Amino acid sequence: MTGSDHAMAKPTLEEVAARAGVSKMTASRALRGAADVSPESLARVRATAAELGYVRNQLALSLSSQRTNLVGVVVPSMSNIVFPEVVSGISAGLEGSPMQAVFGISDYDPAREHAIIANMLSWQPSAMIVTGLDQTPDTRALLAGAGIPVVQLMDLDGEPIDFNVGLSHGEAGAAMARALLGTGRRRFAYVGSALEKDIRAAKRKAGFERALAERGMSLVAEAIAPDFSSISLGKTLTTSLIDAHHDLDCIYYSNDDMAAGGLFALMERGIAVPDIILPAGFNGLDFVAALPVHIATSRSPRRQIGRTAAEVALKAIAGDTSRMDRIYRFEPEVLL
Numbered sequence: 001m002t003g004s005d006h007a008m009a010k011p012t013l014e015e016v017a018a019r020a021g022v023s024k025m026t027a028s029r030a031l032r033g034a035a036d037v038s039p040e041s042l043a044r045v046r047a048t049a050a051e052l053g054y055v056r057n058q059l060a061l062s063l064s065s066q067r068t069n070l071v072g073v074v075v076p077s078m079s080n081i082v083f084p085e086v087v088s089g090i091s092a093g094l095e096g097s098p099m100q101a102v103f104g105i106s107d108y109d110p111a112r113e114h115a116i117i118a119n120m121l122s123w124q125p126s127a128m129i130v131t132g133l134d135q136t137p138d139t140r141a142l143l144a145g146a147g148i149p150v151v152q153l154m155d156l157d158g159e160p161i162d163f164n165v166g167l168s169h170g171e172a173g174a175a176m177a178r179a180l181l182g183t184g185r186r187r188f189a190y191v192g193s194a195l196e197k198d199i200r201a202a203k204r205k206a207g208f209e210r211a212l213a214e215r216g217m218s219l220v221a222e223a224i225a226p227d228f229s230s231i232s233l234g235k236t237l238t239t240s241l242i243d244a245h246h247d248l249d250c251i252y253y254s255n256d257d258m259a260a261g262g263l264f265a266l267m268e269r270g271i272a273v274p275d276i277i278l279p280a281g282f283n284g285l286d287f288v289a290a291l292p293v294h295i296a297t298s299r300s301p302r303r304q305i306g307r308t309a310a311e312v313a314l315k316a317i318a319g320d321t322s323r324m325d326r327i328y329r330f331e332p333e334v335l336l
Contacts, residue, residue, distance in 0.1 A: 010055075011054040012054075013031075015054070016048050016052060020041070020044045020047075020048040022041055026045070027045050027049075030042045030045035031045060031046070031049060032069065032098060033097055033098035033099070033318070034318075035318045035319060067124050067125070067126050068123060069098045069100055069126060070099070070100055070120075070125040071094065071099050071101050071102070071126060071310070072101075072102055072104070072117070072120035072121070072123075072125040072127070072129070073104070073129045074103075074105075074106055074117060074120070074128075074129070074131060075087060075104075075105060075131050076105070076107065076113075076132075077107065077108065077228075079228070080257060082255075082283055082285075083131075083302075086131075086302050086305060086306040087101075087306060088306065089306025089307035089308075089309075090306040090309060090310045091306075091310075092306075092307050093306065093308065093309065093311045094310045094314065097314050099126060099127075099317070101129075101310075102120065104116035104120060108194065108198060109197075110135070110136045110139070113130075113139060114135075114139045114142070117142055121142065121146050125148065126148060126149075127151065127313040128143060128148060128149070128151070129152075129153060130150065130152055130153070131152070131153060131154050132153075132154060132158075133152050133155050133157065133160060134155075134158060143161050143162075144161050144162075149162055149312075149313055149317060149321070151163040151164070151165060151313050151316075152164050152166075153166050153306065154200065155167070155169055155203070156168045156327065156329060157169055157170050157203050160327070162316075163312050163313075163327075163328075164327045165308050165309040165327075165330075166329075166330060167331060169200045170203045170206060170207035170210070171207055172282065172298055172332045173203065173204035173205060173206065173207030173208035174207035174210055175211075175298070176208060176282070176334055177207070177208045177209075177210075179296075179334045180296065180336075181215060183336060185249050186217070187248045187250065188212065188217070188219050188220060188250050188251070189220050189221040189222060189241055189248050189251045189252070190219050190221075190222040190223070190224075190251070190252050190253075191223050191224070191234060191237045191251055191262060192205060192222070192223075192253065193224065193227055193229045193230075193233055194225070194227060194228050194229070195254070196226075197228075198228075198254065201255065201282075204282060205252075205254070208252055220245060220247075220248060221241060221248070223240055229258050230257055230258075230261070231258070231261040231264070233261060234257060234258030234259060234262045234265075235261035235264050235268075236265075238251065238261065238262035238266065238279075239265045239268075242271065242277075248277055249276065249277055249278065250277065250278045251277060251278075251279050252280050253279060253280065253281045254281075254282065255281055255282050256284070256295075256297055257281075259279045259280065259282075259288075259295050259297065260287070260288070262279045263279050263292075266279065267293065274293070274295070274296075278295070279295040280296035281295060282297060282298045283297065283299070283302075284297045284298060284299025284300060284333065296335060296336045297335050298334050299335055300330075301330050301332075304330065305330055308328050312324070
């Protein structure tokens with residue numbers, strides 16, 4: 001073998017094990033993050049693997065153990081900051097573990113979500129993290145039959161397959177309604193979009209209306225479009241709404257993007273915010289604090305939900321799930 005050939009040779013697991021002073025089996029288990037490897041051996045094997053530039057053959061691993069070190073993650077969108085923050089939290093939660101997230105985007109399409117999940121499961125992931133609780137029966141059956149931990153995140157209003165990390169969107173909507181009622185608002189309208197696809201926004205609307213009904217009240221008007229939410233859509237719908245209804249004192253929006261658009265529509269018409277009409281959104285996005293006029297919102301702990309989902313997945317992969325909670329609840333903070 002020439003020096004050039006030697007330089008190109010890939011380091012082997014046997015070489016990692018020999019240099020780390022452990023058996024090949026121990027080295028393999030350490031690189032998989034097995035719970036029964038001592039911290040000292042784990043650190044030594046990983047340091048040696050990094051020094052040698054050793055990379056495991058994931059295909060061989062999946063054939064031998066029926067599992068890879070992949071965690072499948074499916075989110076509906078990356079078009080605004082909400083799900084990028086969730087994804088950031090998941091990445092942070094997996095950091096330092098042998099697990100690697102692979103991501104898919106469903107675009108709020110149940111058929112696309114099913115196809116993505118089926119494809120991910122074919123790669124033998126160690127766990128799946130999926131958004132929401134409203135998958136189709138076929139998709140739920142696919143996940144339930146995978147034989148791996150499944151973490152559903154962002155929504156608690158439904159029946160989880162396995163583990164559930166998130167918040168109740170129905171209660172989030174109700175909490176906002178009660179807070180707004182507490183400020184003396186009485187003439188409410190709703191502006192939203194694509195509620196047949198954005199199930200969590202629909203649940204917030206239902207919770208909001210439920211809280212109004214508890215006080216013998218209901219929405220004065222609503223404007224809902226089939227398009228996905230955006231600032232421009234919020235502005236367009238709000239303009240139509242206030243042209244038709246002149247006695248509103250509060251508008252509840254499906255999210256902060258829509259509420260920001262509503263604010264611009266109100267400002268354009270010279271309607272004082274929040275004195276005459278108070279827009280209220282959801283998510284508590286950072287840009288809300290930078291708006292020229294104050295609006296109400298509910299801050300959701302998106303990054304922490306993602307991080308917790310990843311941590312739950314890691315614990316479930318490594319150990320006895322009978323010792324773990326099944327539901328991890330977060331509460332949004334209403335900001336008036």
